[in-house]
Amino acid sequence: MEKNKILSLKNVCKTFPVGKTLLGKPLNFVHAVNNVSFDVYEGETFSIVGESGCGKSTTGRLINHLLIPDSGEIWFQGKEISKISQDEMRPIRRDMQMIFQDPAGSLNPRMRISDLIEEPLLIHTDLDKEERMKIVNELLGIVGLSAKHAQRYPHEFSGGQKQRVGIARALTVNPKLIIADEPISALDVSIQAQVLNLLHNLQEKYNLTYVFISHDLSVVEMISDRIAVMYLGFVAETAPKELLYGNPLHPYTEALLSAVPIPDPDYKKERIILEGDIPSTINLPKGCPFAARCSKCMPECLETRPETKEVEPGHFVACHLYK
């Protein structure tokens, strides 16, 4: 079966100004996302993993047009969307919804659950009140809440329930792509499992595509089809799940995977402890962004940035070890 590209990022860069001179010009720039490229295919779960501050949430916001990239292209369903206006973006948002990390903060505390879930329908459709309420109640059922909850306010719900409301809201307009920005990291472990199962069932039912942003490697292993590992705003490695977990190529991916706890007290594994700190995102290293902490660092790593190469089919890595 030919897989269709639904989303494609090409050399996307984003910087944020920090500080100001007397004349109001920015002193420095934080390089949040650097030359990020990847493709997402229809119906798959594409995960972006990395440590805090590696630019994964910024990437999610760039895809959702909440931020505008400095350079590069973002193609969604065959259309370049990175430079279009908010008005041109509005109809496209119907096919691309986002779920946020903080379920409490993402719901307006002054709106009832029914109003919150109804909102995308008001923006994107001409349905009348009765039809809208029908969809709202249906969705509440699908995410495991009931119509009884519709007239309540967000603060009356637990974190997991709030996240379900967030998911229901993202589903109202039948999107094709859902960007889930750490949707479960604010939840208890037992609730995490519920929400993950819900996301998984919804994907099967509606043929959704997920861009799943997370720092939790065991969660990512469970739900992803393909994974991109980010470091310092760069994509270090992109590969299908089996290849990435079975045969990690980039030294950073190896170190990351060695940190995943394995629930077996007899299991002795070698942990790769990274030395030093993450380099500053204001003054990016000249060579490989990971060179300063890499155990396999070679002289050329400090001099030139590695190109992304396809080492085996579908397995991309940016490292000088692979030629």
Place this chain on the structure above:
Amino acid sequence: MSNKEQLQNEELQQQNANFEAEYIDENVAYVADSKFKSFVKKFMKRRTAVVGFVIIVLLLILAVVGPSIAPYDPAAYNYDNMFAKPSAEHWFGTDHYGRDIFSRVCAGAPLTLGVALSSVIVGTIVGAVLGLLAGYYGGWIEMLVMRGADVLFAFPDILLAIAIVAILGPGIVNVFIAVAVFTVPSIARMMRSATLAVKSSLYVEVAHSLGCKDGRILFLHIFPGTTQTLIVNFTMRIGSAIMAASSLSFLGFGANVTDPEWGAMLSQARSYFSTAPHMLYLPGLVIFITVLAFNLFGDGLRDTLDPKIK
């Protein structure tokens, strides 16, 4: 596979049927407990706010029917009965011309409350819209609004009002304009900072992500988040507006000195404070109660509007 799908479909339909049944029940409950009704129910729990509300209603009734229920002619001089202490005939006593103070307070209610309320309402609406736009759009709009507010802030409130009345000429309408104008900058500044705070919240970013238009984000998502501060400021401005309108009247810029305007009465009573203190403290008490009532009502309203407070 088709079998499984069918099963799933049936399950889904069953689920939907269940929810529809529940939804219909819910719909009935929804009609019975409308937003307004639950609002009233919640407001009634706040005793002091209810007291404030009752006083405001009484004052408003007084403002409407006051002149006709006044027991004496508020302008009738009676030189036989000057500086009379409060008594059964003259509840608030009489002033330096022997005029019945209670009648004058009644007759002055529409004047004082009318000018203060209308000017603060107009000033608050203008200030709130300017503050919202400044906070939300930033850039040159913010620059214009905030520097304009700074210019107005450079004058003391009352001096600004005097300047405006001096330009427009004396009269009660010009007092209204002056008080409205000096309400604008403080409300605009407060509203801008409240807007900035709400604008940076996640749910506003979510609204952008859902594809809300600017107007919807401004008035549905940001504005309700600022109403608490707005209401408190609004009620506090009413107090200072009453004082400002009165001061202007005293200075001869507003209501005629012979008019029974509350502030003007106070100002005149000042000269007789040692001999007839009731001339000062009784109308003063009325102003005090009025301002207090608005403050209590404002506090209660703020708590009622906050869905997090039961």
